[in-house]
Amino acid sequence: MQTPYRVMKNSRGSCSGGFTPPELQCLQRTLGSPSRLYRVFHKLVKRCKTELRFPLKARYNIYMLKFPIILHRARPSWIVVTLAILSACSQKPPSQRVVWAEVDGKPIYRDQVERQYKSQVTAGPDAGNEVQALTFKVNILNELINNQILVDHASHARIPISETEVDTKLQELQVAYAPDEFQKKLREQGMELSDLREEIRQNLIINKLINKEITSRITVSDAEISDFYEHNKASFNAPEKLYHIAQIQVTPVRDPQVRNLRNDDAATPAEAERKIQALYARLRNGDDFATVAQQYSEDPRTSAGGGDMGFVPVSSLAASPQLKEAVTSLKIDQISEIIRSNTGFHIIKLLGIEEPGQRQLSDPVVQSAIRRNLTNEKEQLLKTAYIEDLRDRAKVVNTLAQRVVEAGGNPIKTP
Secondary structure (H helix, E strand, C coil), X not given: CCCCCEECCCCCCCCCCCCCHHHHHHHHHHHCCHHHHXXXXXXXXXXXXXXXXXXXXXXXXXXXXXXXXXXXXXXXXXXXXXXXXXXXXXXXXXXXXXXXXXXXXXXXXXXXXXXXXXXXXXXXXXXXXXXXXXXXXXXXXXXXXXXXXXXXXXXXXXXXXXXXXXXXXXXXXXXXXXXXXXXXXHHHCCCCHHHHHHHHHHHHHHHHHHHHHCHHHCCCCHHHHHHHHHHCHXXXXXXXXXXXXXXXXXXXXXXCCCCCCCCCCCCCHHHHXXXXXXXXXXXXXXXXXXXXXXXHCCCCCCHHHCCEEEEEEHHHHHHCHHHHHHHHCCCCCCECCCEEECCEEEEEEEEEEECCEECCCCCHHHHHHHHHHHHXXXXXXXXXXXXXXXXXXXXXXXXXXXXXXXXXXXXXXXC
């Protein structure tokens, strides 16, 4: 009885056909001649105890050779050598991707910008004309340049990212989809799984760098809180009823400012709706609102503080009747149902109610609100200055920006 065998696939993934002429040409160049090609494969067959079937025409016509090879009890070392040769011969020609920028010699390609542009335009309003579209792309490219600078600096700062961290994040992204649906989504965005893993890795690196170099360095003293209160005392005099609320927000478009703990950011309306439904289910099952907000909310202003929006005057709620109805109908510590707005989806939690009057600095809630406000201000300032400082030290070539300048702001033909 014949023992189980393994089949070596050709470069097209098929086990039934031969190799294309260019690949055979490459093999011939690698091995020197058709005769040597035959001898090498014959030796491979002999060493691996394999069968070899192929029609060999006169003078070893290189265009007619076909090698359906059945490997029987094949030795791994010979398999590796053969696969290495075939892999080298089946490689695509040098990349024809268009470079739109370089950061210290590392290219940023047009297709990277176009992919993000397509994703964001699909999820939000389309650009009105060519100039607006080009402006959008220049801004996306600038963000990619900043990200590359941060990633490069993180490598010098020895910011570690393990494969386990990448795998965990990838699993979180996949959990809402069936396998086929997830692969379809990647194809629609023009991405391979390897592209997504690299994007996840970069985002994790940037977040760790920001936390290490910026967030961890920010301090707010009691004197600063007191000074802020004295200069803004009128802001703490409530002429009307105030609602202390927190929110979880999910938007249908990516935002580079999103910094939740999971680095989770929906990119399309369908993604956003699935995500908010999943978060709502977790809250209904007893998950802590502040923790879920820190991990998943896409509001860059409030996610770090567990979604806390502070005290909102009842008059401010009038602009959104749906929001006002939801908030005013809640009891303290209750959460709303999912609220749909023109900016995405929201889940609101009522933390407290304050009647009209002057609120004192001794109030812990006042101190917390001031501390949070000052921390956010310092973080935005430090982050902006930090990136600019790194950018000054990097060698950046922005080819797209140069072409826009040369065209005097008029639409340009890409690439």
